[in-house]
Amino acid sequence: MDRRVAITGMGVITRDAPDLDAFRQVLGQGGNPPGLPCQFDSTAFRSKLGYPTDPEKTARLLDAALRRHGEVLAAQPSDAEAACAANGLLAALDAVARAGLDAATLRGAGCAIGTTSGGMMDSFADLMETDSPDALAQVVAPASAVDILARVLGLxxxxxSFxxxxxxxxxxxxxxxxxIRSGDVDIMLAGGSDRMREADFAGFNALRAMDRDSCRPFDETRNGMMIGDGAAILVLEEEQAARARGATPLAWLSGMGLxxxxxxxxxxxxHGLTRAMQQALAQARRAPGDIDYVNCHGTATPLNDVAEAEALRAVFGSHRPRPMISSTKGSTGHLLGTAGAIETVATVLALQTGDAPVMTTTHTPLETGFPLPLSGADRRIGGRIAMKNSLGFGGxxxxxxxxxxxxxEAR
Amino acid sequence: MSDTIIISGSIADLPQTASPTVAGYPAATDGQTAFGFSGLQFLDHTDFDALPARQRGRLTRPYARLSQMISRLLAQTGLSPSDIAGQRTGLVSGSMFGCSQVYEIHARLRHLGPRGVDAIRFAQATHSYPISACAIDFQIQGPCFAVVNTQAASLQALLCAWDWLRDGRCDRVLVAAYEDFTAPVSTHLAHRARATPGLVFGESMVLVMLERDSLATRAKSAPVLLDVAAGQPTDSARACGTMAVDHLGAEGLLALHRSISIPEPAPDGAQIRLPACPAGIAVTLAFNAMELC
Incomplete structure (x- = not known):
C-alpha cells in the first residue's frame, strides 16, 4: 500500500540557531564565522575552528523548553540524559510543538535518530580513570539519544538508531x-542528534580534511570542512492521519535512494551517488527535469565536491535548465551524522520560501555546470520539488x- | 514486490568456552582492569591476534570476522562472490555497542594527544566500517546501513533488509549482527555483570542471507520470511530470545539463526521477538509450509 508521507513539523539547533526561526535567518544571511570549541582545547590541532554549540547555553535552552512544553513530556530527563541528548531533545520539542502534536497522539509515535558516535562512551571512558562510572552507566550506549527521546516524550x-x-x-x-509507508506506525520523529566530539575533531584533522579558516563548498579554493554539532528532528506523518488531526503538511517526502x-x-x-539519486527519482516517480533545487553534501573537501558535481552531471546532464545546487555547510559547519537531517530541514525551508540558502563563503565558484546561490546572485527556486544528498565514509x-x-504554497 | 523472501543461509560464531570467565584474556590498558572481566565470554580471536601487526593495523576485529563469514556463507549457499557483487545486494549490521574503534580513538587521543589519532585508525573508527569495508571487498553496491541500538539492533537490521527487499531495492541482503568486547565496552559490561550475579555477556557474530525465492539456487527448502514488522510487543508473541548468555544487540538474529538451524514444529503464526525490547520486532517464519519459531 502506498501511504503518502508528509513532514508536519521540524525542529533545529545549531551553534547560530537555537530554533527553526533562527535557522531560517542563518540560511538567508549565512552563518557567523567559525570559532573555537568550548568542549575541549583545540589549540593543539592543525585546524582549530568549527561550529560548536555551547553546552551551557544549550542546557539553559533545554531547561526553558522542558518548562514550556511540559504538557507533552512523559518524564524529565536525568542530568546525564540531558547532557547526552540535549540537542536532540531541544530539536524534538520544537518539532513536536510546530507539528501541533498533543501528548496522546505523540505517545503512539516512533523515533529514528542518526548519530556519528552517540552516547557518552567517551565520558565514561574518561570517568573510568578518575571516578565511578555509575552516573553514566545508563547512557553510555552509542544510540542513547533515541532511547532518551523515547523515555522523555513517552514514545x-x-x-x-543509525x-x-x-x-x-x-x-x-x-x-x-x-x-510509515508499511503501515507499522502513523507518526515518526526522525533526524539526527550529535554532540561535538574531540575524537572526531582530531580524526578529521589527521585526515587533513579540515580547513583552517572557513568552509567554502564548491569553491576553487576550498580546502576542507569545519565540524559543527547540533540536532534536527522532523515529524513524519501519514497523510490521512495528519489531515484527520488538522495538521498542514509542510512538504512530502516522496522518494529515497540508497x-x-x-x-x-x-x-x-x-557512481554510488548517481545511483542513489536515480533510485530516489524513480521511487518518487519524478524525472531529473522535475527537480528545481539540490541541497548537496558539499563538504568543501577537494575530493567530495568534484565527485558530487560529476554525479550531478551524470543525472542531470541532458536536462535544461539545470537545478540550482548549494551546500549549507559554509553556514552551519558539517554536523556529520546529523548533517543529512539538518540539510533536509534547510531544503524544506527553501521550498517554502522559494529561495535557496545563500552560500556566503563561496567567492570563486568551481565550474560545476549548475547555478549556485552565491551572495548577490538570484537565489529563487523556480518550482516545487527538491533533492537532498548525503555521502559518508565507506562509499x-x-x-x-x-x-x-x-x-x-497557498499560504 | 510479490516474490517470496527466503532465508537462504545462516551462520554464527559464538564463544567456545563454557566458563563465564575467560581466564587470562589480556586485559586492555587504559585502566580497564579495575573490574576484571568476570561475566564476559569472548569469541576466539586467535587468528586475528596471530596476524602480523602491520596487517592487523589495517583491519578491525569485526571487519576481519565479517569478511571471513561472508565467504563462509557464500560457500554454504553455493553462491560465488560475483553473485553478491553489484547494486542488487545490500548489507546491514546491528550491534548494541558497535565498533570499539570508535571509543578506542578517544582513548588514544587522551593518552597520546593528537599524534595518537592517525588517518587510517580514524577511518576505521565508525560503526559502519565493517559493512563498508566488506562492501568494498565484495563489491556490494546496494544500501549499506549500521544499526547501533539497544537489544533490538539486529532485528532492526533485519527489518531494514526486509524493507529493501519488499520495496524492490535489493534481490539479496546480508544481515549481520555482532558484539565485540574491547575497552571501554568490555569494562562497562564487566561492571554491569559484576553488579548482577549470574549475568553473563557474550561476544558473537551472526550472518544471515535473505533473498528473493526466484533467485535462490538451493537443494532443499529454505525457511520463508513471512513478515517483519515493528511496533509494540503483543501478548500473543512468544519470546524466543532468552538465553543463558546475553548477546546484547546480536540476540535477536541469533534467536532467528537458532530457530532455523534446529527446526522444530511450532504453532502456526508463532513469532520471534525480544521481550526486553522497548519496540518489539515481530518476525514470522514458515518452514516446509509449517510455521515455526
Whole structure:
C-alpha cells in the first residue's frame, strides 16, 4: 500500500540557531564565522575552528523548553540524559510543538535518530580513570539519544538508531519513511542528534580534511570542512492521519535512494551517488527535469565536491535548465551524522520560501555546470520539488526527494 | 514486490568456552582492569591476534570476522562472490555497542594527544566500517546501513533488509549482527555483570542471507520470511530470545539463526521477538509450509 508521507513539523539547533526561526535567518544571511570549541582545547590541532554549540547555553535552552512544553513530556530527563541528548531533545520539542502534536497522539509515535558516535562512551571512558562510572552507566550506549527521546516524550512506536558516518540521519529518515509507508506506525520523529566530539575533531584533522579558516563548498579554493554539532528532528506523518488531526503538511517526502560505491573508505566515487539519486527519482516517480533545487553534501573537501558535481552531471546532464545546487555547510559547519537531517530541514525551508540558502563563503565558484546561490546572485527556486544528498565514509550514499505541498504554497 | 523472501543461509560464531570467565584474556590498558572481566565470554580471536601487526593495523576485529563469514556463507549457499557483487545486494549490521574503534580513538587521543589519532585508525573508527569495508571487498553496491541500538539492533537490521527487499531495492541482503568486547565496552559490561550475579555477556557474530525465492539456487527448502514488522510487543508473541548468555544487540538474529538451524514444529503464526525490547520486532517464519519459531 502506498501511504503518502508528509513532514508536519521540524525542529533545529545549531551553534547560530537555537530554533527553526533562527535557522531560517542563518540560511538567508549565512552563518557567523567559525570559532573555537568550548568542549575541549583545540589549540593543539592543525585546524582549530568549527561550529560548536555551547553546552551551557544549550542546557539553559533545554531547561526553558522542558518548562514550556511540559504538557507533552512523559518524564524529565536525568542530568546525564540531558547532557547526552540535549540537542536532540531541544530539536524534538520544537518539532513536536510546530507539528501541533498533543501528548496522546505523540505517545503512539516512533523515533529514528542518526548519530556519528552517540552516547557518552567517551565520558565514561574518561570517568573510568578518575571516578565511578555509575552516573553514566545508563547512557553510555552509542544510540542513547533515541532511547532518551523515547523515555522523555513517552514514545511507544518503533525506535531505531543509525550510525553510518555522514549518511546516518538520512538512514534514519529512510527507516521512518519505510515504517510509515508499511503501515507499522502513523507518526515518526526522525533526524539526527550529535554532540561535538574531540575524537572526531582530531580524526578529521589527521585526515587533513579540515580547513583552517572557513568552509567554502564548491569553491576553487576550498580546502576542507569545519565540524559543527547540533540536532534536527522532523515529524513524519501519514497523510490521512495528519489531515484527520488538522495538521498542514509542510512538504512530502516522496522518494529515497540508497547506494554504496564500493570504492574506498574515504574517497568517494560518483557512481554510488548517481545511483542513489536515480533510485530516489524513480521511487518518487519524478524525472531529473522535475527537480528545481539540490541541497548537496558539499563538504568543501577537494575530493567530495568534484565527485558530487560529476554525479550531478551524470543525472542531470541532458536536462535544461539545470537545478540550482548549494551546500549549507559554509553556514552551519558539517554536523556529520546529523548533517543529512539538518540539510533536509534547510531544503524544506527553501521550498517554502522559494529561495535557496545563500552560500556566503563561496567567492570563486568551481565550474560545476549548475547555478549556485552565491551572495548577490538570484537565489529563487523556480518550482516545487527538491533533492537532498548525503555521502559518508565507506562509499555510503543517500538521496531523498521533497515536494512542496499546495497548501503551503497557498499560504 | 510479490516474490517470496527466503532465508537462504545462516551462520554464527559464538564463544567456545563454557566458563563465564575467560581466564587470562589480556586485559586492555587504559585502566580497564579495575573490574576484571568476570561475566564476559569472548569469541576466539586467535587468528586475528596471530596476524602480523602491520596487517592487523589495517583491519578491525569485526571487519576481519565479517569478511571471513561472508565467504563462509557464500560457500554454504553455493553462491560465488560475483553473485553478491553489484547494486542488487545490500548489507546491514546491528550491534548494541558497535565498533570499539570508535571509543578506542578517544582513548588514544587522551593518552597520546593528537599524534595518537592517525588517518587510517580514524577511518576505521565508525560503526559502519565493517559493512563498508566488506562492501568494498565484495563489491556490494546496494544500501549499506549500521544499526547501533539497544537489544533490538539486529532485528532492526533485519527489518531494514526486509524493507529493501519488499520495496524492490535489493534481490539479496546480508544481515549481520555482532558484539565485540574491547575497552571501554568490555569494562562497562564487566561492571554491569559484576553488579548482577549470574549475568553473563557474550561476544558473537551472526550472518544471515535473505533473498528473493526466484533467485535462490538451493537443494532443499529454505525457511520463508513471512513478515517483519515493528511496533509494540503483543501478548500473543512468544519470546524466543532468552538465553543463558546475553548477546546484547546480536540476540535477536541469533534467536532467528537458532530457530532455523534446529527446526522444530511450532504453532502456526508463532513469532520471534525480544521481550526486553522497548519496540518489539515481530518476525514470522514458515518452514516446509509449517510455521515455526
Amino acid at each position: 511507544s512506536g518503533p525506535l531505531c 550510525s553510518c558516518a555522514c549518511i546516518s540521519s538520512l538512514a534514519a529518515l529512510s527507516y521512518a519513511f519505510a515504517r 547506494a554504496t560505491d564500493s570504492h574506498h573508505i574515504t574517497s568517494p566515487n560518483p 555510503l550514499n543517500a538521496s531523498l526527494i521533497l515536494e512542496r505541498c499546495p497548501e503551503t
